[in-house]
Amino acid sequence: MKYLLTVCALALAAPAHAQWTGGDGAPTSPLPCDGSTVTPEPVAYDGGTVANEGSKAGKPLRVVDIPKLIGIGYFDSSARGVAKGAEALGTVTVTTDGPTQANIDDQITLIDNYITSGVDGILFAANDPVAIAPVLRKALAAGINVVGYDSDAEPDARQWFVNPAEFNGVAKSLIDQLAEGIGPDGSFAIVTSTFTTPNQARWISEMEAYQQACYPDMTWLETVEAQEDNILSFNQATTLINKYGEDLNGIVGMTSVATPAAAEAVTQAGLCGETTVIGLATPNAMKPYVASDCVKSAVLWDTGAMGAAAVMALRAAADGTLKPGDTSFDAGDLGTLQIAHGSQILLGAPTVFTSANINDFDF
C-alpha cells in the first residue's frame, strides 16, 4: 500500500515539475539586467467595492489588523507601524489580532468573527490569497473597508493593497547582491520557509527567471525548507555546507529567520568570507554578522512604514479621498506613494542594508 501510494505520488509529480526549485510556477516578469527602470503599464482599478461607500467619511473608525500570525518580529514591527499610523490619524482605533500559527483556517475564522462583531475596517496580510478571498468579499458586502499589506488577496476581495516591494524588484536585489558575492558563475542554495508560503514561492520564481536571464552561468544547487524556525534554519544551512563543501559559494535566506541563521552557520563553520550569505532579514538580526564582516548585505523593506501606509490607506478609502483611478497616494510623513497594477500602493524599492547604513535602522 505504502509503495503503491509512493509510486502514484512520484508518477503524478515527476512529469509536471521536472526542474523544481520551490517556485510557484506562475508567470514571471524579470526586470532588465542593467537596472534600467520600466514604467508599469497603467491598469484600470481592479480592487473591490465596499457596500454603502462613503457612509463612514470623517467618522471615527474601529479597525482590526490581522497579520499572517502574531508573535514574530516581522509582524510585531508591522503592527507597531499600524499603531503609529492610527495614532497620527487620531480618528482610528486599531487592535492587532492574528492566529498563533500561519494557518489559513484560523485566520479566516478570526476575520469572520470580526465581521460579525461589526468593525469598520480590516487590515490583513493573507496566508493564502484565494482562501481568504470569500471572507473578505463578505466584509466588503457588509460595508467594511478592507486593505491588505505584505501578502495580497485576490484583487476584487479588497480595496487596496500596500505592496512593500514588488516581487521582481526583490528578486533582482537578491540575485544582484548574490552575484556580487559569488561571481556570475558561482553556485548557491536557498533556505526558504515552506514551499507553500505564497510570497516566498513567488520570490523564488522571480529569482529563477532573473538569474536565468542575467546570470545564466550560475548554478542553483537546491532549495530547502526550514519553516520560520531558528534552529531548523541553522541545521538546514549547516547541512548544505557539509553536503556541498567547496561547491557551495553562497546561501540565500528567504525569511527574516533563515538569513541570520545561515549567517550563524557560516560563522560557526569558519567560512566567513568564503561562503556568501545574503537574504531577506531585519537589520537588527544582521548587525552582528555585518559588524564581523561575515555578511556584506541584507535586503528588506521598512515594515513599520508598510503598516502605517496600510492604516492611512484604509482611512483615506473610507473618507473617499483615495478612490479608483488615482495614480498616487499622499501618505503623510511617508511621502507620496505610487499606485500601480490597478490597486496596489507601492512602498518603493527594498532597502539594501550594508555596513554603511545598517546602524541607521532599528527594527
Added chain:
Amino acid sequence: MLKRHGHETVLAGLVVIALLVMSFQSAQFLTTGNMLNQGRLMAEVALVALAMTFVIVSGGIDLSVGSTMGLCAILTGVLWQNMGLPLGVVLAIIPIIGLICGLFNGFLIIRVGMPPLIATLGTLALYRGLAEGISQARSVRGYPEWFAGIGQGSILGLPTQIWILGVALVLAGVILGLTRWGRTVQAIGYSEPAAHFAGLPVNATKYAVYAVSGLAASLAAILFVSRVSTTRSDMGTGLELDVITAVVLGGTSIFGGRGTIIGTALGLVLVQVLKNGLSLAGVRGDGTLVLIGVVLVLTLVAGAFMENRVRR
C-alpha cells in the same frame, strides 16, 4: 442518570452558562446569522470528531486525520486539474481515498500489531509527506461555481454544512448508542480479549472504525476545499488536536469503552461558543486558547468528581 451521564450534565450546564455569558458580552453573539455561520465554520472538525468518537471508544486513536484531510484535499485538486478528470468523478473518488487511508491505519494496527498512537503518528507524517510530494506544494485554484455551493451555499436558508452535520450526528448517535455494532465498539474498548472471547468480530469492527475515520476526514477535505476554493498541502494541519480536544471534552474516555455522541456534540459546541464568543467580546486569540485549556481540565475534573460521588 447522574451516575451514567454526570459528565454530559456538567457539560450541558457549561454550554448554557457559556451561551448566556457570551450573549451579555456581545450583542452580535446570539443572532441567527452568527449561529448559522458558526455551524458552517465548525463542520470539518465536527465531522471528523464524530468518527473519532468511535475510534476512541474502541480504545484506539487516529492522529492521522489532519494529514488524511490534507492528502484528500490535494488529490481533489490534482485529479481534477492535472489529470483532467471531471470534478464530479473526483468527488466520488476522494471518499474512497479517505477509506483507503483509514484501512491502511487499520492494517498497521490490526495486522502488524502496532499501537494506534504509533501507527497513526507514522501515517500522520506519511500522508502529509505524500500531500506535499504530490502537489509539489503548489495550490490548485479556480474551481467552478457549483462546487463552491457545497461549502459556501445554503439549502432552505441553512448552510449546506448544517444539513450534512445534522444527518451525520443522528446517524452516529443512533449507531453508537442504539445498535449492536455500536455496543461491539464499546465492548472492544472496555476489554478487547473479553470482546474476542464473547465471539464479537473484533478485527472487522476495528477496521471499520478506522476506515470511517479516514472517510470522515476525506469528506471534511471536500467541504473545506469548497469553502475556501483552493487546495494546499498544509490543509488540516493540527486538525487532530482540535478533534481530540472536542471528543475528550465530551467525556469519551481516552482508555476506551465509554463515550457518547451527545457528549462529543456538546464538546464541539462548547469549544466553538468559547472561540466565537470570546473573539466577539474582543479577547485575543492567545487568551482564548488559554481559556479553552482551563475549561478542558476543569470539566474533566468536575465530571470525574461528580461520577465518583454518585457512585459512593
